[in-house]
Structure formats: C-alpha cells, structure tokens
Amino acid sequence: MARVECVDLQRVFSLRDGGEEVAVDSISVTIEEGEFTTVVGPSGCGKTTFLRMIAGLETPTSGEIRFDGEPVTDISPQGRELSMVFQSIALFPFRTVRSNIEYGLKYADVPTQEVRERVEEMASMVGIEELLDKKPPQLSGGQQQRAALARALIRDPEVFLLDEPLSDLDAKLKTEMRTELKELHQQFPKTTIYVTHDQQEAMTLSDSVIVLNDGRIMQKAPPEKVYSAPENTFVAQFIGSPTINMFEATLESGALVADALQRAVPIAEELQARIREKADGGLQLGVRPNDLTRTEDGAEAFLEGSVKVFEQMGDETILHLILEGTDREIRVSVPPSVIPEQGDRFQFTFDHGDAHLFDRETGEAITNGLDTPKPPA
Template identity: 45%
Template sequence: MTTIELDTIRKEFGDDIVAVDDVSLTIEDGELVVLVGPSGSGKSTTLRIIAGLEAPTGGDILIDGRRVNDVQPQNRDIAMVFQSFALYPHRSVRNNISFPLEARDVPKAEIDRRVEEAAAMLDITELLDRKPANLSGGQQQRVALGRALVRDPQAFLMDEPLANLDAKLRKEMRTEVVRLQQNLDVTMVHVTHNQEEAMTMGDRVAVMNEGAIQQLAPPKEVYRRPANRFVAEFIGSPSMNLLDGSLSDGTFHADAGDVSIRVPDELADASTATPLTLGVRPESVQIVDSPGDYTFEATVDVVELMGNVQIVHIVLDGAEFLAEVDPDLAVDQGDTLLVRLPPEKIDLFDGVQPDSPRVERAVEHDRSVDGPVATEE
C-alpha cells in the first residue's frame, strides 16, 4: 500500500515568488492522479517536492503516513521519469535499464531477470542490445519507463514524459502508461500541461493555477462541473464559451454583442454577483430555425471543418464564441444564424475573475445521459 499526502505544502523562491501555495492533496494507493495547468502553475514544482528534488518552504510530505521532508530522494523509494529521456548514449538499452540496479549492487542474475521482465512488459525485448541513438522517440520513452520499472518502486512520478513526442505517438504512449499503471496497480502522479492528456489518463485530475489547486476531481466532473471560471476555460478543446455580463429579471445581458438570454430560474435565483459570467460548451450550442427564450441572432465569422465536426466562429463584438456543429450543416462566413443555448447546458459563474466560482444548481444534470444526478458535495 502506497499513499502520498501533501499537507499545506508551500514553496517560495526568494522573497516574492510563491511557486506552490499551501497545496494539500492525498493520492490513494494504486491511483493515477494528473497535475495539469499552464506554465508556471506550480505542477512540476509540486512533483519535485514529492520526489525530494525540491525542499518545501512549509508543510509536510508523507508517504504511507511517514513524514519524508528530510529523507533524501534516493531513499524515498520513488521512481521518476522526466520530460527528457535522460538515457546514457554509450550504454545499450539493456544497460540503461539495469543502471539503477547496478548502483544498488543487486546480484547480476536478479538484474537480468528484472530487465527481461521489464522489457517484455514494454515490448522492447528485441531492442535490448541497441544504443539509444538507434531508437525512435517512443522506443526511448519505453526505455526510460523500463529503467524506472525495474526498481519496483512504491510510486511513479512522471514529469511531462510525453511532451517531446509527436501527436500520434503521444496518444499511443499515454495508453501504454495507463495500461502499465493498471497492470502494476501502482500509485502514479503524472504532470502535464496538456488537458487532453490529463482527461484521458487520470483517475482524478488536479487543475493548478498560480501555485494552487483550483479543482481536484474525476475527469468527468472537472469537465461537466468546473469549480470556477479558470477551470471552465482551461479544460476542454475548444474551451468553454464565456460571456461577461449581468442578470436582470432572470435574463442575462452580455457585455459583448446584442445578446440577451433567458437563464434557468435555479441559476438566476442562486447567483449573487454583478457582473457575472455565462458559460456554455461549444458542443452544446445549437443552430435552430425558431426563436425562443434561449436564442439570439449572430453572424458567422469563420468556419473550420474538422472532419467529424465543424467549428463555427460567431461574431460578438470582440468576444470569442464557438459552436461545434454537424459537418453537414450548410453554414458559410457572413451567414446570420439563430443560436440556441440549451438551458440545462448553461453555467453561471459568480464574477468575471479566474477564481469566480460556478453557481451550483439544486439538481445537476448529467450531460452525457438523460435525467438529472444529485450534486456532488
């Protein structure tokens, strides 16, 4: 059993830079937690603190309940895989994988057994006698994983290990990493700036910004019920449409464009801020023929055909607004459309700042199936 706990971890550089701001997080045994956020959000620093490569300014790190703040990295029994593969060019694949065991004076027979097992698991047995220069990027990443794997550590820490791979290979490797983690049933912390990677890999996702965790939840919840405006805008591709405005008698009036939209009563009644933000995912936006409470007219700016969908960019006086619609829908630049925002898909945020919280409905709709689900506390 391996749990990792961060208790109000803080990391300061100098007198005025706070890289990690009182982060508390518990990673359960066998769980894959992804730390995701933009550059400078504190995700890699948090990972390095867990590894012991950075000392926290305040707070405690516990592994299986044992405080390890003063334990050296090599004694924490944690394996780390970096963005750079960091392979020894003069050593073969076999010797790269075996290096951490050689450093521990593990008997040769045991080293050979572990290397063969790791190579078989990662499907690189036929590469064991090659040098890193003769490997593809994906093969080199498998070698780096193998070097971590042979140590049989308590937990794996992954610092953007897929960032240097091309898009196709990155997708293949993230599947391999998830399969490896599930087969080994090990605790893993994975850092990435790529929100698609975070959503497809994590049991839970910790969205970070400015050194703090903005939301920690399963991927589905982060996407459907973002905790605040920052999470709503950061998670999703394309990201959520966000319009600044105000409420009056149950109607939202946008600052940008001539947009007035009826807001469901349970949202209007629960909102307390002025100004505030209305949000809706592009895939929820509908193009309709008849006007109603939840419709407004808009002009098409740009149409992007993506194959399975087309992204329609709508002109709203400087505010970006996107609709993700059927690729067979006839729509061209300059067309005037009637846009509908389904009431069950509308979100409100109390304010217009990144940390403005999402307004909770009394009953939350599960947006992948019909019918409501109870709000998760």
C-alpha cells in the same frame, strides 16, 4: 503501494534581484494508493516544482509530505521508494538499452541473475525486448521513451512520478504511448502522479485531475467532473477544447440577461435566491461550444452570429462566429455535415442544464447546470 499526502506545501524561490517567486503556494492534497493523478496547468504554474518536492529533489520552504502517513519531507530521493521520468529522456547514450534499464536497480540490492530476468521482463512489458543490445541513438523517440519507462518501473517503485514524459514525441506516438501508459497502470496500479500541460492527456489518462494555477490548486476531481462541473472560471476555461464561451450577465426579474444573448434565460426561484446570496450582481454565464445547438426557430434562439472563420476537424466543424450587432466572437462545434461559408448566419440555442454560472468577481461557480422555473400550477 503508497498514499501520498501533501500538507500546506510551499516552495518559495529567492530571486537574484532580491525578490521572491512563490512557485507552489500552500498545496494540501491527498493522492490515494494506486490512483493515477494528473497535474495540469499553464506553463510556470508550479507543476515541476510540486513533483520535485514529492520526489525529494526540491526542499519545501514549508509544509509536509507523507507517504502512507509517514513524513518523508527529510528523506533523500533514494530513500523514498519512488521513480521519476522526466520530460527529456536522459538515457546514457553510450550504454546499451539493457545497461540503461539495469541502471534503474543501481541502488537496489538485487542478485545479478535476477537483474537480468527483471530487465527482460520490463523490456517485454514496454515492447522493446528486441532492442536491448542497441544504444539509445539507434532508437526512435518512442522507443527511447519506453526504455526510460522500463528503467523507472524496474525499481518496482511505491510511487511513480512522471513530468511531461510524452512532450517530445510526435502526435501519433504520443497517442499510442498514452494508451500504453494507461494499460500499464491497469496492469500495475501504482500510485502515479503525472504532470502535463496537455489537457487531453490529463482527461484520458487519469482517475483524478489536479488543475494548478499560480502555485495553487484550482480543483481536484475526476476528469468528467473538471469538465462538467468546474468549480471556477479558471478550470472552466482551462479544460475543454475549444474553450468555453463566457458571457457577462446579470440577474433581472427572474432571468439572466446578457448583452450577447438575444433573449433572457429564465431560471428557477431557488437558484435566483442562491445567486442573490452568493454574488452581488456581476455574473458570468458559461456555455461550451458543443453544448450549443443549431436552431432555425428565431423565437428559440439565444445567439445569432455570422461565420468569421471555420475549422473542419473531420469529426466536427468549429465555427468562429461574430455575434449579431457586436464585435464579440464565440466558438461553436457543429456536425461535419454542416458546410459553412464565411459570412453565413447561424442561430443557436442551449439547454439550461448544460450552462454554467459563475460569480464574476471571485470566479467561483454558483451552479453547473441552470434550474428552469417550475411551470405554473
């Protein structure tokens, strides 16, 4: 297995009109041996370019890639002991599944008998041993995807790279394959870098999530951390569904004040000092839709709004509320037992500990979880 390091990795494309496109902008990151890392980010943020550089299919403009401390930047893809699975499945349609999987060993020096055994072993691992003599067009999308995985895994790669391998599958198959990939990784903990724009995949599959935007790393952390302790507003808004609610706020006499909020949010003195030190005035207060709790007590409520639309998801109901006296819309998750009607009014409160605070100018997090003032002695 291998530890993958990227040092100041950059890829700039020259465009036909003479301009430049910085697809990956000085990425420095280490992916530990055996770690399952997902790379998420909006379309065009540089995910594929990043992965292709690690694979050796794209040459970095500058920077270095190392496997276990050894530079590989100038080594060909075949020389890197890695396997890659792409978004479009790319099996040979006229060859049998067996022959397609065998192809994974094309550049390896493996005796014929062993090839046969390994193909059968891989096929049974991904559950397609009955399909070895069929051709890809006779297989379902999920079965084809499994064959592609088997072809990639049969090389016994040091590093396993996957670029949106499930994006062509329907929702149910996607979820099934997700679980299978996770099991596969538990069984064979290869260093894996998995690109997706699906944050649910990122959250459920990985040991570590890299959030990419505009060719730069916004945060690398375990899934629960990118959700509960986002380092900036980009990560806070990209991770979590429905999207976090953001309120423009300022610090005024020991409390956070926001137009959207019905009352001020008192905070601890230490935090006030930190805010004054880090931000010169403008703040953003973030509260996730499922951290808002319904209240009937008007004195306790921070927010009041009327239902514009609601979505019943089965396990939760998402309300889109227009805040009292404004045209601001917020999202709130309520239990499915709440049966709303358009125009219904609801009041909500939240715990200090669940709120996030950012510098409005830089977007940097000041704190995840507000500290409350100490009660008077």
